[in-house]
Amino acid sequence: MSLVLHLDTPAWRAHLAATCADVPGLVPVAKGNGYGFGLDRLAAEADLLELDTLAVGTTPEVAEVRNGGWSGDIVVLTPWSRHDPLAVDYLADEQVITTVSRLDDLKLVAERAPRARVIVELLTSMRRHGMGPGDLPGVRSLLSSPQDSGLRFEGWTIHLPMKAANALAEARELSSAAASTIEAPVWLSHLTLDDYRTLTRELNVATRLRMGTALWLGAPNTRRTTARVLDMHPVKRGERVGYWQHRVSQDGWVVVVSGGTAHGVALTAPSPGANLRQRAVTLATGAMDAAGRALSPYTIDGRKRGFIEPPHMQSSLVFLPGAATVAIGDDVPVELRLTTARVDEIREVDAEA
Incomplete structure (x- = not known):
């Protein structure tokens, strides 16, 4: 992890x-x-x-x-x-x-x-x-x-x-x-x-x-967060995956990445709905959740990928359609709300070194 x-x-x-x-x-x-x-x-x-x-x-x-x-x-x-x-x-x-x-x-x-x-x-x-x-x-x-x-x-x-x-x-x-x-x-x-x-x-x-x-x-600009690819499995359209056995909609890969509810991944607070745009985002996100297509905070191959199911305690399953563009052991960007997050490690870097 x-x-x-x-x-x-x-x-x-x-x-x-x-x-x-x-x-x-x-x-x-x-x-x-x-x-x-x-x-x-x-x-x-x-x-x-x-x-x-x-x-x-x-x-x-x-x-x-x-x-x-x-x-x-x-x-x-x-x-x-x-x-x-x-x-x-x-x-x-x-x-x-x-x-x-x-x-x-x-x-x-x-x-x-x-x-x-x-x-x-x-x-x-x-x-x-x-x-x-x-x-x-x-x-x-x-x-x-x-x-x-x-x-x-x-x-x-x-x-x-x-x-x-x-x-x-x-x-x-x-x-x-x-x-x-x-x-x-x-x-x-x-x-x-x-x-x-x-x-x-x-x-x-x-x-x-x-x-x-x-x-x-x-x-x-002084920080970024990454998760590790822990495992990968190829899947065909229609196959069932995950705890809840959802069917995948196309050929691709189940990508197991570090980070789950114990880390604060995908935990959100109720939206304040302070303006029309925020209300629209809340409505759209709710519709995606209801359809089982919630977008994850993990970026793979330049795009945020969808959750296969809600995050587990310490890892998450995301779906990567098509060819494998990452490998086990790779680090991928993950967007975290740091006020609710718990990371495994703070790694000190010096951008100018």
Whole structure:
């Protein structure tokens, strides 16, 4: 088995360093599968960038990035919950900054861990987590006298939708309301760099910009992924193949390639259907799936080839019509959504070497 991410490490690191230099207040996000690289790798890369803070998605990821070598501050993006034992324990950790999104939880945190470091999340048009305008007086009452609550207030956090009618206007309104409540840093997600710079100039408080996808996956020319041809079998039109014994429509080859559901091959999220083109693609893909002709992410002889059946756990069967243009042991390109992928190996390359 060999599903490989080929990484031009010098070029990738040059992109990371350039992004870091271009974004004052940058906070890298390392969560989930580590954007295909793994959390330990991202922790090590963030350490090389000499940044002071790293953001993770959940409390178990704190230990994972520390195991990767990160020793700085860690922001946990998932809001604090009394039902998460790790979240409760981390309140006493000097380097963990806890996100709090409910006024009742902020009061409870103040009672349980009076010296905890916290950031308060504001409710955005996402309507996922956050405190609304009516909660701000309560936040001010609790945090404006540190000698009373004891909490170390690290600022306000605003998690904007990825597609907003006017993200800058929403960020500006929320930031202004927050800063007028308590003057403290504002942490933001999903703002363009131009909008972030504009807001930074306007505000009288420090700003931080969290960045995940645009940072780690922002230089697609620095990487490619390949799968190995594990086996091949000639088939005639009408013969049955695979677990589900589908008939092939013409003469050709069953090509067994590395990579399956365990690697994230062909796993997709529901389409947002944000525009007419996306809806058309979703409809066409659904029709192909229903007809048993789903296109695979594997490219053989310059074209993506169809799945014979849904991917197996660690390998996939694709159909190559006509003559054999690959051989066992060959590597073929495979398109992976790296935010859901797990590769067998990251192979370091240097395009200029």
